[in-house]
Amino acid sequence: MINDSTSRPLQYRYLYEVLRRQITQGEFKAGDLLPSEKDLYLQYKLTKPTIRQALSLLVQDGYIRKHQGKGSIVKPLPLGLGVMSIVGRLVDTATVETDEPADHAQQIISTQVLVPPHLSDFPANILFIPPEDDLKNQFYYLERLRSVNGEPVFFEKLILPSQHLPGLADLSFENRSLFELLRTVYNIVVQGGEQKLLATTATEPLARLLGVPQTSPVLRLDKRVDTNNNDFSYYSSLYARTDHFLLHGRF
Amino acid sequence: MINDSTSRPLQYRYLYEVLRRQITQGEFKAGDLLPSEKDLYLQYKLTKPTIRQALSLLVQDGYIRKHQGKGSIVKPLPLGLGVMSIVGRLVDTATVETDEPADHAQQIISTQVLVPPHLSDFPANILFIPPEDDLKNQFYYLERLRSVNGEPVFFEKLILPSQHLPGLADLSFENRSLFELLRTVYNIVVQGGEQKLLATTATEPLARLLGVPQTSPVLRLDKRVDTNNNDFSYYSSLYARTDHFLLHGRF
DNA sequence: TTCTCTAACTTGTTATAACAAGTTGTTGTT
DNA sequence: AACAACAACTTGTTATAACAAGTTAGAGAA
16 A cells, blocks of 8 residues: 555645655755746646745645745755754864854764664653553664764654555665655655753763763654554664764755 | 734735644644534635645645645644654663653743853854845844753854844743744745764863763754845854663654 | 544635836937 | 836635535444
8 A cells, every 4th residue: 555645646746746856856956946836837837825834835845935025935855854954063062163163074974773663562761651542553663873073963763653654664765765765655744743952961872972081961762753654653863973963954 | 023914914824823723722632633624714715826825835844744634633742843853762772662651741941041042243153144135134143952851952152144034132042942933923834954963072171061981972953044024134053962762753 | 422524614835917106228309 | 227017926814615525423234
C-alpha cells in the first residue's frame, strides 16, 4: 500500500513538488521571484485555488515568502535539512562578529549508522511515550552519529512504527534525509509534532561518542513527529555538542 | 496607525479570533468537535473559502486538528504560550515514568521585568544581526526573568524595532504574552523566523539570576522573529535552566 | 442478535468569478 | 529634472458551485 494516493495525482501537491524541486535544485535561487499565479495558470492549466494551495504549502515549509503586489520570493534554503539543521558556530559567544563568519562554508555532513534499523520494543529513556495502543506494536530502532567535516556533532536515536514501513530495513539511511525518504517512498509527510529541549552534561559513553570531556554541556532534543497518516508518529532523541556548531532552525 | 487593517474587518481573521477565544477560554475543550463548516456557515453567514481559511489558521497555530469525514477536533492547549513553553520536567532522565507526571499541575508563571523597555542601539552578544539598514534605527531593549512557581527558570533579552511600536514603553509586559500584545494592539502577527540553539555553562551573573551553580549547563535560545509586516522583525535571546523544567514546543 | 449496506453527515479538491489592495514602472505635467 | 498620477502588473479576499472521499449511525437483512 505504498503511495496509495497517487491514484488521483493531487494537483496542488504535484505543483508543490515541482516548484519545490526547482527551488532545491537551484533552478530558482534565493531572492528570485517565482512565476506569478497567472503564469503558473498558463503553464500548468491549474486554477487559482489549486495554485494558491501549492504556494501556501511552500510558504508553510519555508521555501518562499509571498508579498502582495510583488510576487512570491524564494527564500534561502535551510542548510542541513530536517526540523533543525547545524550551522558553524560563531567564534565566541561573548563577541559578535560584524562580518559574516563562514556559516556557508563547505560543510560535509556524514552519517554513521551505529545501530542499524531493527525491530524492538519502544526503548526507555525517551521523553515522549506513545499512546498505550501503539506500545503493543513493534518499532524500528536505530542509532546514528552525524559528523560535520569529520567531527562528531550529534548522536541520534530514531524510533519508527514498524507496521507502516515495509522493507525499511533494506533502505539506506546513510546519506538520505529521513523526511525525504518518508515523503517519496512511503508518501508520508510531516505535519507537526512536539519537542522537548534541555541542557545536560555529557555522560561517559556519550562523551566518548562525541569526543568531548565528561563535564561539558550537551543539548538534548526529543521529538514526537506527527504525519498526514493519523496513526503514524515517529520519535527521536538527539544529543548534540554545541561548542563548535550550534543547532539552527526555521519556523 | 494602530490597527489600520480594521477598516475592512477581514472576516476570516475575525472568525479565527472568535474560535480561538472560544478554545482558549474553555468553551470548546480538548477533544471536542468544532461546529462543522456548514454550521459555521449558518451561524456566521460566511462562505466556505472564508471559513476554511479561518480553520486553516487554527490548524497552523496548533489549536485544532482536522479529520476528513469527521470534523475539526480541538487539541489540548499549549501550556505556557509562546513559540516554546515550559513544562515540568520528568523526575529523572534515566527513567521514564509510565504514569503521566504532573505536567499539567498548576504552574504559576510570573514575569519580573529586570530592565524596563527603553531605547537603545542594537545590543552586542546576540546571535542574530539585523540588516545594515535597520541597525541605524533605535530599538526597544528589555530584560525579564520568568519564574515558575516562584523559581527563576529563564532569563530573556528582547529587542524590538522602535519605529513600529508607538507607546510601547507605557504598556505592561508583566503578565501579558508578547505575541498577544503585538497581535491585538499593533495588528502584527508572527509568521516565522530563525532560531539558534546551544548548551553552555552558566556564567556568574546568570548563575546568580537563575539560582544555579556556576558550572551547571544552561540552554541558550536566540531567535529572530519575522512578522506580517515585512520590515518588522524582533529578536530575543533566552537563557534557561533545564534541571527542574524543560522547554516544550509544538511545530 | 449480528452483520452489511446505505444514507447522511463530515472535510477535501478543484473550478470560475469579481473585486480589493499593494507594487512598480511609465507617462505626462510642472 | 522632479514630481504626480495613472496603468498594468502582482497577491489577497470573498462568493458560488459541483463533486470526491472519509466517517458514522441507523435501517434492514441474515
